[in-house]
Amino acid sequence: MTTPIVECVPNFSEGRNKETIDAIAEAITGTDGVTLLDVDPGSSTNRTVYTFVGTPDGVVNAALNAAIIGRQKIDMTKHKGEHPRLGAMDVCPFIPVRNVTIEDCIACATKLAAALSKTLSVPVYMYGAAAKKEYRKTVPQIRSGEYEGLQTKILQKEWAPDYGPSTWVPEWGATMVGVRDFLIAYNINLLSTKEQAHRIALNIRETGRGEESPGRLKAVQGIGWWLDEANLAQVSLNLLNYKVTPIHKAYEEVCKDANELNVAVVGSEIVGLVPLDSILQAAEFYIKKEKLFVLEEDQKVCLALSRLGLKDFNPKKRIIEYCLVENNNSDSLLKLSAEKFIRVVGARTSAPGGGSVSAYVGALGAGLGTMVGLMTFGKKQWDAFDSTMRKLIPPLYDAMNEIMGMVDADTNAFNRYMEALKLPKSTAEENKVRDDEIEKGLLEAIDVPLNLARKINTLWPILQELAKIANVQTGSDLQVGVRCLTVGVWGAYYNVIINLKQLKNEVMKQKLIEEVNECIDVAQASSDSILSILQLRI
Numbered sequence: 020m021t022t023p024i025v026e027c028v029p030n031f032s033e034g035r036n037k038e039t040i041d042a043i044a045e046a047i048t049g050t051d052g053v054t055l056l057d058v059d060p061g062s063s064t065n066r067t068v069y070t071f072v073g074t075p076d077g078v079v080n081a082a083l084n085a086a087i088i089g090r091q092k093i094d095m096t097k098h099k100g101e102h103p104r105l106g107a108m109d110v111c112p113f114i115p116v117r118n119v120t121i122e123d124c125i126a127c128a129t130k131l132a133a134a135l136s137k138t139l140s141v142p143v144y145m146y147g148a149a150a151k152k153e154y155r156k157t158v159p160q161i162r163s164g165e166y167e168g169l170q171t172k173i174l175q176k177e178w179a180p181d182y183g184p185s186t187w188v189p190e191w192g193a194t195m196v197g198v199r200d201f202l203i204a205y206n207i208n209l210l211s212t213k214e215q216a217h218r219i220a221l222n223i224r225e226t227g228r229g230e231e232s233p234g235r236l237k238a239v240q241g242i243g244w245w246l247d248e249a250n251l252a253q254v255s256l257n258l259l260n261y262k263v264t265p266i267h268k269a270y271e272e273v274c275k276d277a278n279e280l281n282v283a284v285v286g287s288e289i290v291g292l293v294p295l296d297s298i299l300q301a302a303e304f305y306i307k308k309e310k311l312f313v314l315e316e317d318q319k320v321c322l323a324l325s326r327l328g329l330k331d332f333n334p335k336k337r338i339i340e341y342c343l344v345e346n347n348n349s350d351s352l353l354k355l356s357a358e359k360f361i362r363v364v365g366a367r368t369s370a371p372g373g374g375s376v377s378a379y380v381g382a383l384g385a386g387l388g389t390m391v392g393l394m395t396f397g398k399k400q401w402d403a404f405d406s407t408m409r410k411l412i413p414p415l416y417d418a419m420n421e422i423m424g425m426v427d428a429d430t431n432a433f434n435r436y437m438e439a440l441k442l443p444k445s446t447a448e449e450n451k452v453r454d455d456e457i458e459k460g461l462l463e464a465i466d467v468p469l470n471l472a473r474k475i476n477t478l479w480p481i482l483q484e485l486a487k488i489a490n491v492q493t494g495s496d497l498q499v500g501v502r503c504l505t506v507g508v509w510g511a512y513y514n515v516i517i518n519l520k521q522l523k524n525e526v527m528k529q530k531l532i533e534e535v536n537e538c539i540d541v542a543q544a545s546s547d548s549i550l551s552i553l554q555l556r557i
Contacts, residue, residue, distance in 0.1 A: 022074065022117075022118065023074060023075060023117065023118040023119045023123070024072050024073070024074070024116040024117040024118065024119065024343065025072065025073065025074070025075050025078045025113055025114065025115060025116060025119055025123070025124060025127060026070065026071070026072045026078075026113070026114040026115075026116045026292075026339070027053075027070075027071055027072070027073075027078040027081065027082050027111065027112070027113055027114070027127075028068060028069065028070050028110075028111075028112050028114065028202075028291055029068075029069050029082055029085055029086075029108055029110070029111040030066055030067070030068050030069075030108075030109045030110045030111075031043060031066065031067050031069070031085075031089050031093065031107060031108055031109065032065065032066055032093060032095060032098050032100065032104045032106065032107050032108075032109050032192075033060075033065065033066070033067055033089075033092070033093050033098075033107075034060040034061045034062055034063075034064055034065045034066045034067050034100065035060075035062050035065055036092075038092075039088075039089075039092040039093065040058065040060050040067050042088050042092060043067070043069065043085045043088050043089055043092075044058050044069065045088075046081070046084040046085045046087065046088045047069060047071050047081045047084065047085050049084070050073075050077060050080050050081035050084050051077060051080075052073045052074040052076060052077025052078075052080070052081075053071050053072065053073030053074075053077040053078055053080075053081045054071060054072055054073060054342075055069065055070075055071045056070045056071055056072060056292055056336070056339070056342045057069070057070040057291055057292055057336065057337065058070075059290050059291055061100075061102070061290075062247070062248045063100065063101045063244070063245070063246045063247050063248060063249075064100050064101045064102035064244075065098060065099060065100025065101070065102065066100055066102045066104070066109070068204070068290050068291050069085065070291045070292050072116060072339070072342075072343065075119065075123055075124075075126070075127050078113065078127060079127050079130045079131050079134070082111055082131050083131060083134045083135065083138065085108070086108045086111075086135055086138075086139060086194070087138065087139065089107045089108050090107065090139050090141070090190075090191060093107040093190075093191075094190050095107055095166055095189065095190055095191060095192045096189050096190060098166070101244040101245070101246075102244075103162055103165055103242070104162070104165060104166055104192070105161065105162045105165060105166055105169060105192050105193050105194075105195060106141070106166065106169075106191055106192030106193045106194050106195075107190070107191045107192060107194075108135075108194045109192075109194070109195065110146075110158060110194070110195045110196075110197065111128075111131065111194060111195070111196045111197070112147065112196075112197045112198065112199050112202070113127045113128050113131075113149075113196075113197070113198050114198070114199060114200065114201060114202075115200075116339065116343075117343075121148050121198060124148070124149075124198040125148055125149045125198050127198075128145065128149040128196045128197060128198050129145075129149065131196050132145060132181065132182040132183075132196045133182055135182065135183065135194060135196070136180075136182035136183030136184075139191070140183065140184060140188070141183050141184075141188050141191045141193065141194060142173060142180035142182070142183040142184060142185065142186070142188065142193040142194070143180055143181060143182040143183050143193065143194050143195075143196055144161045144180055144181055144193060144194070144195045144196070145181045145182075145195075145196055145197060146158055146160075146161055146195050146196070146197035147197035147198045147199040148197070148198035148199065149196065149197050149198040150197070151181050154177075155178075158195055158197075159226075159240065161195050162195070166192045169187070169192055169193055170187045170189075173185055173186070173187060173193065174187075180193060199259070200259075200260065201261065201293070201294050201297070202257055202258065202259055203257070203258040203261050203266060203289065203293050203297060204255075204256075204257055204258075204289065204290035204291055205255075205256045205257075205258055205266055205269060205270075205287065205288075205289055205290075206253045206254065206255045206256070206287060206288045206289075206290065207253065207254045207256070207269075207270060207273045207274075207284060207286075207287045208249070208251050208252075208253055208284065208285045208286045208287060208288070208328075209251060209252045209253065209254065209273075209277055209282050209283065209284060209285070210251055210252075210282060210283040210285055211251075211252045211277070211280065211282035211283075212245075212252060213243055213244060213245040213252050214243070215243070215252065215280055215282055216243030216244065216245075216252035216253060216254050217242060217243025217244070218243065218276075218280075219243065219254050219273055219276040219277060219280070220241035220242050220243045220254045220255070220256070221234065221241070221243075222234055222235065222272075222276050223235050223236045223239060223241060223254075223256075223269070223272045223273065223276070224236065224239050224240055224241035224242075224256070225237050225238060225239050225240070226240075235272060236264045236268065236269060236272060237260075237263050237264055238258065238259040238260040238263040238264050239256055239257070239258055239259065239264050239269065240256065240257040240259065241254060241255065241256045241257070242254075242255050243255070251285065254273050256269055261293075261294075261297045261300070265297065265300045265301065265304070266289075266293075266297055266298070266300070266301050266327065267300065267301035267304045267305070267323075267326070267327065268304075270287060270301075270327050270328075284328070285328070286328030286329070286330055287327050287328050287329055288329065288331065288332070289329060289332060289337065291337075292337055292338065292339045292342065293337065293338060293339065294338070294339055294340070295338050295339070295340045295341070298319075298320055298323045298324070298334070298338060299316070299319055299320070299323070301323035301326065301327060302319035302320065302322050302323040303319070305322055305323065305326045306319070306322070312396070312409050312412075314389075314412065314413065314416050317334075320334050320338075351427050352371055352375060352379075352426050352427050352430060353423055353426055353427060360379070364376060369433065369437075370430045370433045370434060371426075371429070371430045372430075372433070373510055373513060373514055374429035374430070374432075374433065374464075374467065374468050374510065374511075374514045375425075375426045375427070375429045375430045376510065377429075377468065377471060377506070377507050377509075377510025377511055377514065378422055378423070378425035378426045378428075378429055378468075378471055378507065378510075379426050380503045380506050380507050380510065381422045381425075381471055381474075381475055381503065381504055381506075381507025381508075381510075382419055382422040382423045382425075382426065383500075383503050384475075384499075384500045384501065384502070384503030384504035384505075384506075384507060385415055385416075385418045385419035385422055385475075385478065385500070385504065386419045386500075387496050387497065387499055387500030387503065388415040388419075388478065388481075388482055388485065388497065388500045388504075389412060389415045389416045389419055390493070390496060390500075391485060391489050391490065391493040391496050391497045391500065392408055392411055392412035392415060392485060392489070393412060394489075394490050394492075394493045394496075395408055395485075395488070395489045395490040395493070396408040396409070396412060398490065401488070401490065404488045407484070407488065408488075411481050411484060411485050414477070414478070414481055415478060415481060415482075415485075418474055418475075418477070418478055421474060422471065422474060422475070422507070425467055425468075425470065425471050428467045429464075429467045429468065429471075429514070432460070432463040432464045432466075432467045433464055435460050435463065436457070436460030436461060436463070436464050437460075438460075439453065439456035439457045439459070439460040440457060440460075442456055454523075457521075458522070458523060458524070461518050461521055461522050462522070462527075464514075464518045465514075465515050465518045465519060465522070465531060468510070468511035468512075468514040468515050469511060469515050469531070469534070469535060469538075471507060471508075471510075471511040472507075472508045472511035472512065472515075472535065472538040472539075472542070473538065475504050475507050475508050475511075475542065476508065476538055476541050476542055476545070478504065479541070479542070479545035479546070479549065482497070482500075482501060482504075482545075482549050483545070483548060483549050483552065485497065486549045486552040486553050486556075487552060487556075491556055491557065494553050494556055494557040495557065497549075497553060498550060498553050498557075501546050501549050501550055501553075502546070504542070504546070505542055505543070505546040508538055508539060508542035509539065509542075511535070511538070512535050512536075512538065512539050515531065515535045516532075516535065519531055519532060
């Protein structure tokens, strides 16, 4: 099973004292089961954001270890900064990344809150998905009045902390521990006054200027402030749900208001890490807006960073998927050289076998189709087909990437089926569990190759159109690609059929037999038609 990964992003109210900032980072890196991904201090805000990932127990322990150091080294009675704050460890959210649920993260938050109150004797409020009271579910609700107002606020019955003492701890304040989805802390730089930046923030943040004057963007918090170290103002935004309000939407709206105020936008910055798809969203927006043609992921990332003015953003260190070392899984068949892959296939083992090879060959077929498209696109003699090629190439490229993932998926499905066969069968209960797991394993082992056939069969209309107009010098490449894709479907067919023999659900079996037979008919007829077109042109 894939290791469960939780992200933790504690914000400490210290952004100027390097010794303290480094000591907290060392407390995190010295904890087993976690990887510190980013440390982002801000002098004007006097705040540092730490981002780390790890196992559920690991991130809880690391957050506690960091808080212990923060308790020793941060004195809130002396703290001043542009960023609103409630305490030394101001907020500490847990975010599900991989193979974990919101409920798992709530358990992490609860463990940390209990440990903070017990170990440090400090008040803790729960927020987000971990909130215990509806009227204090968000950070702004809890932080209202900030550190200075907490001394009297904490004595009110309705503002008693969820954990820890209802007493004023002046050196610490209070901590907010919560659970949320990815929050993107996004700042847009302006050559303006602090007041102008704040006016723009009020225009676009969801709460706006109050209930009677809401802002334009949903799931957005915002404030305007001044950065002495950069000699500029910022519209500082929290994008609470980047799928509701994506980065590029926030940026474009700020640019719109800045233009109306005749002030210059001079780039932006992201604090901490972001999911890859949040950057790709921006890329797709600008590709469509500017009628561009960009296929490669790294080029899309480059485009998004350029258009958003993210000059100092290093994608290898700031995009969470790129930071997870396990993402470069050395066990992946796709990480093997071509020679090594062939030798692994040729070894005396059941996997990788025909299913993974079928996917590998299918991916090569889609790759050849993509190549033929790219060898036609952009050449002067085929300018007349420019708009058509822009439509034909992307689905072939996307299919190539999707099918590549099936190389490992097929072997993994087979291995899980084999594990089910090894389950104990000494009792009736064990036999039932074993039979259920075997049936699930079979369905997965069927589903992977069947999805391969389905995906390949979506490509035939595209390839037929490509065959009619593609660079004739690449005709043989497309012929090979079509044959590879046909082999991919036949390989999927053989793998489905052999696994169907053991399936107990007869209704499901008959339905799948009919579908896979139809896949073969479609693939054979389509490939014959495309090859005939190419034969006439070559």
